[in-house]
Structure formats: structure tokens, C-alpha cells
Amino acid sequence: MTKKILLSVFILPAVMAFAQQYGGMWIPTELNEKEMKDLGMKISAKDIFNTQKPSIKDAVVQFNGGCTAEIISPKGLLLTNHHCGYGQIQAHSTVQNDLLSNGFWAKNPDGELPNPGVKVDFIVDIKEVTDFILEGTDNLVEPELAKKINKNIEVYKNSQKIESYQSIIVKSMYYGNKFYAFTTETYKDIRLVGAPPQSIGKFGSDTDNWVWPRHTGDFSMFRIYAGKDNKPAEYSKDNIPYVPKHYLPVSIKDKAENDFTFVFGFPGKTTEYLPAVAVEKIMKDIDPARIAVREVALKTLDEKMRTDSETRIKYASKYASVANYWKKWIGEVEGLKKSNAVEKKVMYEGSLVAKNHEIKTTLDQLNKLYNDQAPYALNNAYYTEVVKNAETLKLAGDYYDYIASVESGKMEEKELTKLKSKVTSFYKDYSAELDAKVTAKLLALYVNKTAPQFLPAGFSKYKDENQNIPMIEEMSKNSIVTGRSQVNGAALTGDIEKAFSNQDKLIKTLKKDPVYQLYASMKETYMKTADPQFTSLQGKIDDLQKKFMAQQMATDKDRKFFPDANSTLRVTYGKVKGSTPRDAVSYGYQTHLAGVMEKYIPGDYEFDVPKKLIDLYNKKDYGNYKDKTGDVPVGFTATNHTTGGNSGSPALDANGNLVGLNFDRQWEGTMSDINYDPRFSRNIMVDTKYILFIIEKFADSKWLIDEMKVVK
Structure with a gap:
């Protein structure tokens, strides 16, 4: 009985005709064009990515x-x-001019606000360069292998002729089995044009x-400015x-379930090809540790932010x-369990071994390494999260x-300048008193969740958070790190040049x-x-994962593989679709302005609504932006396989028109970074109708819409 259930779970995605069996974050030069057209795409792959003439890639940064x-x-x-x-x-x-609360809309180009340090990067070209990068590496092992690859990358980059404002980035794909070169073009004058108040945004x-x-x-x-x-x-x-x-032309046509859509952007990181043992460790150990740390930090910050406006803004x-x-990891754990991710991986690994018995040796070695690494990996998760979320x-x-760096003789002037700039910026939005409480509570969690062999001597004194609070507050008061004490006659939070004036002191x-x-x-x-x-074992795991990836690609001839996301330009596609994530729970694919009003709670920091939006709703003053229901659509979901970094990505229709703005995923499907499941995996997008409605009707900024090509 158990085997039959597992088999049905494993093969289920294959019969879900509305989306790919394995999702997909495709390199735009290697699109799965046939499947895209089968699902409804009307343009060609060359309309999406073309170096010979303008294409959609020239509108995505x-x-x-x-x-x-x-x-x-x-x-x-x-x-975005x-x-x-x-x-x-x-x-x-x-505090006096709170754009977060009030929103901001330039009334003309002269009112657009500069943002020093902000940049956007275009992708000019993508080339596979595997043979060049792996030349002369056949008999090498780490660390010599990495050195040779890095040398080959530098030789390749130096051999290419580019403009001063261009760069070449070489990225490893498929765990080091392939390499691609991305030519980028960077623009540095980016100005803020408009933003709704956070009660909308x-x-x-x-x-x-x-x-x-x-x-x-x-x-x-925002707007890109150039010379x-x-x-x-x-x-x-x-x-x-x-x-x-x-x-991109902006479409305000109505959407229908099963409409084709694709998302074009820069997904951050996925790990779709991990072995079952790795997925199990993430689900049972690593994610729960990360969740626990952030939960403590967030609760402490929230208590203060709700009662103090200065802290809220800061x-x-x-x-x-x-x-x-924090919330993503919670959903990831639940989704991995619900989609039977570990069992599905075990069955897939069994099918691979049946075709290629050498894979069993690889999997046995991976299982041993992950189990050997487990206690160190858990400590790594707690330690890194604690020192990241305790700002002090x-x-x-x-x-x-x-x-x-100073004591090793490696501190250069430019690095020192960068450090001063970094900490000065950090102190601007830092409360030493508040973070003393966060630090006190996180130390207690760390002591109680960490095996004794990983703790400093005498660290058990931090076991009780209530006792920690006065101890850490006293440390904070007497610390130059927190800026509450001085060095060289100045606080690091004040005159940083003076504080650094005598380096020895x-x-x-x-x-x-x-x-x-x-x-x-x-x-x-x-x-x-x-x-x-942890690091030594991870190096061995990485070597074997590269081998396992190559074995998967060589053995499973029926599967079309795509590389894991790594912040490079990708295309994912699917269909507009609702979902049934739980028994007797069914979600439609579209939300409307009426739903905003249903959630409205006057004065609430999450669900308040601007008076003007309420007035527009009450008057039904929707302009061109209502759909067939007579209401303004706000958001919609589809089966596109997205992740972090896809935030702000354009969602496009079958003809390449902008129909939405990707910003999230459905909680029940956040495990798609590890295990895409078309039953639950949904990306969430703002509808272009709502965007244009807010710009024109709420912000009175029709001058911006007049710039666009609106498809009605």
C-alpha cells in the first residue's frame, strides 16, 4: 500500500498538463520553445532573446x-x-516627510529623486564557454582544479573586447559541469519616480x-538616466x-484561467537536484534552526516598532x-512535507540506479557525508543566523x-574607506538599546539549542534571556562597538574619522x-x-554533487534539464491558475479591490487603507481598469517557477506584453526552490490593471501612463 501511494505522488506531476513536470528556470539562449508554444506562446524564442536585433531581454534589468x-x-x-x-x-x-507612509509621485522629470549607489544591469550577450573554461582540467582535483578554472576564466575575460561600462561574468552551471559567460552593461543614474504609500505597496x-x-x-x-x-x-x-x-507594452486585457504566461528575470538560488538525504536535513534540521532564531529577533523588534514611529522607520x-x-522557510518545511519531497527523491534515485548502478555508489557516499556533517551543519545554521540577526x-x-586585516598587513586605504562607509550607514538605522534586547534573547536561544562542545567556555551563563538582558545592556553601555562609549575622543556613531584617527588606540x-x-x-x-x-565535508559533498549531477544528465534521457538558479537571467513559464492546496480549500487565480476593502482595518499598520482609495472604491471610479466583474483586479497566480530575485520580474502574456509584476510565491509552494510541485507551486503577481489604476486614479500621475504603450 505504501509503495502505491509513493508511486502516485511521484508520477503525479507528469499528468498535470498545465505546467512542466519539473518547473524550469531556463537560460534564455536555451529555451524549451516547443513546450512554451504547446502551452500557448505566440512569439518565438528569438523575440525573447536576440543579440542581432531588439528583443524582450533589452527591456529586463x-x-x-x-x-x-x-x-x-x-x-x-x-x-519593479x-x-x-x-x-x-x-x-x-x-519623520517629517515620511514617504513610506505617504507615498511619492514626481509630477515631472525634474521632481525625480536621485539614488547614489543604485545601479541596473542589462544582459548584452550569453555564451556557453564550457570547453574554454575546463581546458586542461581533466586530471585535476581540488584545490588545483579551482585554481585552473579561475585562471581560465580570467584568460577568457581578458580575451574579450568590451566597453568600459561593460563587464563579463562567467558562471558555473550544473554544479560545475558547464560554464556560461554573461556580458553585462551597467547604468548608474537611477532616479525614484513614484511609489504608492506602504498601505498599498x-x-x-x-x-x-x-x-x-x-x-x-x-x-x-524608477527611471534610468544616461549621458x-x-x-x-x-x-x-x-x-x-x-x-x-x-x-514592454502594458496590457490591460482581462485574464482567464489557463492563459499562457512567462516570467523573465534574475532568480537567486535554487537546489532542484539535491539527493534525498540533503532535502531531509533541510526539512528537519536546518530550516527549523533558522526559523527559531529569526522568530525571536522579529518578535523583539515588532514590540518596539509598534509603539515608536522613529524605530518603525529606522x-x-x-x-x-x-x-x-523567516516566513519562507516555514512554508518551505510544510511544502516539502506536503509534497512528499524526500520520498519522491528516493524513488527518483531508485529509478536512476536501475538504469546506472554506478549512481548507487555516489548516493551511498553522499548519504554518509551528509550524516557526518549534520551536527556541524546545525551549529553553522544557529551560529550564522545569531550573529547575523543580533546586529550588535x-x-x-x-x-x-x-x-x-590590519594585523595581517592587508588593510588598504580603499578597504578602510569602505568599512567606514559601511558602518556609518549601518549606525544610521541602528538602535543599540533595542538590539541589546535582541542579542540577549538570541544568546539564550543559542546556548539552549547548541551542543556544549560548540560553545565557548563559561557560555552557559547566558542560558536565561531574562538574566541576559541586564548583562548585555551593561555591555552595550560600555561599548565603543555600539557607539555608546568613545575612543580617541569620539563615538563611532558620530565623528568616525576622529574615532579612527589613532589606529593603535x-x-x-x-x-x-x-x-x-x-x-x-x-x-x-x-x-x-x-x-x-563543516567546510571540509561540504567540499567533498560539492565534488560528489557535481558527479551526481553529471550522472543524472547522462542517465535520464527522458528529462529535459535546466540549470539551478544562480542570479543569472532566466525564463520560466506556465499558465494562469488557481490552486487547491489543502483538503476542501480552493483558491481562485484572481483577487480584486473588493478584497482589499474586506481586509481593511482602520489604523492597523498592515491593513489600513488610504482614504482616497476608499473613495475611489465607493464611487466605483475605475476608469479603464475594471475587468468583466466590474471590479479592479489586484493580483493573480500562475504556475511559473520563481524564487527570490524574481521579485520585480515582468510577467508577460503569449504575445510578450506586460500583464503583471512578479512579487511573491504562494506559501504552500515555497519549497519549489528544492522541489517544484505543480499542484502547489504558484507565483503571485500584481495585475497591470491595478498598477495603472493606482498611478492614474490614486496618484493623479497620468503623465506616466501617457509615456507607455497600453494594450487595451
Whole structure:
């Protein structure tokens, strides 16, 4: 009976005709064009990616190294998520002029706000360069193999002729079995054009994050500026709006279930080809550890943010960042269980072994290595999350690295300048008093969840968070790391140049600093008792994973493989679709403005609604943006296989028109990073009708819509 159940789970995706069996994040030069057309695509692969003439790829950029954005006008108008532009909106906000709460809309190009340091990257070309990069590596093993590959990469990059504003990035695919070169073009003058208030752009906030049905207007608008030759240039008042090779027409046609859609963007990281044992460790050990740490940090921050506006603004972006993956990991664990991911992997591995018995040896070795690594991997998860989410320890880590660099003679002036800039920026949004509480609570969790052999001597004194709070607060008060004590006559939070003026004195003072010493004891114990073992075993796992990947590709001739996401440009596709994630629970594919009003809670920080939006709803003043129901569509779901980094990606229809803006996944399907399952995996998009409705009717910014090509 058990075998029959497992088999039905394993083969189920193959009979789900509306989506790929394995999902897919396809390199745009290697699209699965036949399946895309079978599902309804009307354009060709060359319309999506072409180096000989303008194509859709010329309208898609990586936004500031993380999210995706797309060009939607001939004047370089850029659309991305509200949460992708959140840091820039926050940077322009003050208590007196709170753009997060009030929103921002430039009334003309002169009102657009510059964002120093923000950049966008176009992909100019993609080439497979495997033979070149792996030349001369046949008989090499680590570390000589990595050295030779790196040398070959540098030789390749130096052999290519590019412009000063271009770069070549060579990326490993399929765990080192293939290599691709990406030629990029970077623009550095990016200005904020518009953003709805967070009561629209972040509606539902943390409660609705990763959840469907969703009613969030998660979008913001920027513009790319260029020199007068239309080429990249540093910020200047004399720069002009960038004229793109291609921009996306914006469709406001109604959607229907099973409409073809595809998403074009820069997905961050997936691990679809891991063995069953690795998936089991993630599900049972690693994710639960990460969740536990972030839960403590978030609860402590939330208590303060709800009662203090200054803290709310200061910590808004950071809180959202921490909460994002906390909730994602919770959904991932549930999704892995629900989709029977481990059992499915075991059966797939059995089918591979039946065709190629050599794979059994590889899997046996992987099983042993993962089990040997387990205690070190768990400590790694707790340690890295604690020192990342206790900001006081994170700061101490920066100064620890600074001292190590100085004492080894590796601290160059430019690195010192970068450090000063980094910590100055960090202190701007840091509360030493609040983080003392976070640190105290996280230390208690760390002590209680960590095996004694991984703890510094005497660390058991931090077992009780209530006793920790006054202890850590006292440390914080007497620390230069926190900026509450001075060195060289200045606080690091104030005159940083003065604080760094006498380097010897600064280093001596840091070494005696109570917060620094606390971090140092944790770091040095971790580096002695866990990191070498974890890293050594991971290196062996990586070597075998490369072999396992090659064996999968050579053995399973019926499967069309795509490389795991690694922040490079990819296409994923599927169909507009609702879902049935649980027994007797069925979700439609579309939400509407009426649903926003159903969730509305006056004064609530997550579900408040601007008065003007309520008035527009009550008057039914929807313009061209209502659908056949008579309401304005807000969001929709489809079977596209997306992940982090796809935030802000354009969702396109069968003809390549923009129909939505990707911003999330459905909670029940967040395990798709590891195990795509078409029953549960849904990406969530803002409907273009809602975006244009907010711009025109709510923001009175029709001048922006007049720039666009709107398909009605």
C-alpha cells in the first residue's frame, strides 16, 4: 500500500498538463520553445532573446544587484516591486516627510529623486564557454582544479573586447559541469519616480507575506538616466532619460484561467537536484534552526516598532528583510512535507540506479557525508543566523575582520574607506538599546539549542534571556562597538574619522571592549570546533554533487534539464491558475479591490487603507481598469517557477506584453526552490490593471501612463 501511494505522488506531476513536470528556470539562449508554444506562446524564442536585433531581454534589468525590473516606456521608465525599491524610498523618508507612509509621485522629470549607489544591469550577450573554461582540467582535483578554472576564466575575460561600462561574468552551471559567460552593461543614474504609500505597496505586510489570496500593490517606479550619447554615465543633472532598445507594452486585457504566461528575470538560488538525504536535513534540521532564531529577533523588534514611529522607520526595511525568509522557510518545511519531497527523491534515485548502478555508489557516499556533517551543519545554521540577526554582534564582526586585516598587513586605504562607509550607514538605522534586547534573547536561544562542545567556555551563563538582558545592556553601555562609549575622543556613531584617527588606540580599545570580546569568543570557538569540519565535508559533498549531477544528465534521457538558479537571467513559464492546496480549500487565480476593502482595518499598520482609495472604491471610479466583474483586479497566480530575485520580474502574456509584476510565491509552494510541485507551486503577481489604476486614479500621475504603450 505504501509503495502505491509513493508511486502516485511521484508520477503525479507528469499528468498535470498545465505546467512542466519539473518547473524550469531556463537560460534564455536555451529555451524549451516547443513546450512554451504547446502551452500557448505566440512569439518565438528569438523575440525573447536576440543579440542581432531588439528583443524582450533589452527591456529586463537586474535592479541593484538583487531584484529584477523592466522598462515600460521609450523614456527609460522602470517598474519593479515596492519591496525592491523600499530601501531607496526609506532613504528619502524622514519623520517629517515620511514617504513610506505617504507615498511619492514626481509630477515631472525634474521632481525625480536621485539614488547614489543604485545601479541596473542589462544582459548584452550569453555564451556557453564550457570547453574554454575546463581546458586542461581533466586530471585535476581540488584545490588545483579551482585554481585552473579561475585562471581560465580570467584568460577568457581578458580575451574579450568590451566597453568600459561593460563587464563579463562567467558562471558555473550544473554544479560545475558547464560554464556560461554573461556580458553585462551597467547604468548608474537611477532616479525614484513614484511609489504608492506602504498601505498599498505593502498592504498585508507580514501577515499576508507569502500568502494567497493577496491584495498588495507591490510596485514602485524608477527611471534610468544616461549621458547625452545614451550610454552609461555617473549621476549628473545634465543626464537625460535612457532610450531603450525595447520596452514592454502594458496590457490591460482581462485574464482567464489557463492563459499562457512567462516570467523573465534574475532568480537567486535554487537546489532542484539535491539527493534525498540533503532535502531531509533541510526539512528537519536546518530550516527549523533558522526559523527559531529569526522568530525571536522579529518578535523583539515588532514590540518596539509598534509603539515608536522613529524605530518603525529606522527598522522598517531591515524588519521586512528578516521576516521575508523567516516566513519562507516555514512554508518551505510544510511544502516539502506536503509534497512528499524526500520520498519522491528516493524513488527518483531508485529509478536512476536501475538504469546506472554506478549512481548507487555516489548516493551511498553522499548519504554518509551528509550524516557526518549534520551536527556541524546545525551549529553553522544557529551560529550564522545569531550573529547575523543580533546586529550588535554583526557590528563586532566587522571590527573583528578589520583588526585581522590590519594585523595581517592587508588593510588598504580603499578597504578602510569602505568599512567606514559601511558602518556609518549601518549606525544610521541602528538602535543599540533595542538590539541589546535582541542579542540577549538570541544568546539564550543559542546556548539552549547548541551542543556544549560548540560553545565557548563559561557560555552557559547566558542560558536565561531574562538574566541576559541586564548583562548585555551593561555591555552595550560600555561599548565603543555600539557607539555608546568613545575612543580617541569620539563615538563611532558620530565623528568616525576622529574615532579612527589613532589606529593603535582604536584596536587596543576594541580588544578590551565587552561586546567585541563576546563576539570574538563565539567566532573563535565556532572556527575551531565547527567551521573546519563543516567546510571540509561540504567540499567533498560539492565534488560528489557535481558527479551526481553529471550522472543524472547522462542517465535520464527522458528529462529535459535546466540549470539551478544562480542570479543569472532566466525564463520560466506556465499558465494562469488557481490552486487547491489543502483538503476542501480552493483558491481562485484572481483577487480584486473588493478584497482589499474586506481586509481593511482602520489604523492597523498592515491593513489600513488610504482614504482616497476608499473613495475611489465607493464611487466605483475605475476608469479603464475594471475587468468583466466590474471590479479592479489586484493580483493573480500562475504556475511559473520563481524564487527570490524574481521579485520585480515582468510577467508577460503569449504575445510578450506586460500583464503583471512578479512579487511573491504562494506559501504552500515555497519549497519549489528544492522541489517544484505543480499542484502547489504558484507565483503571485500584481495585475497591470491595478498598477495603472493606482498611478492614474490614486496618484493623479497620468503623465506616466501617457509615456507607455497600453494594450487595451
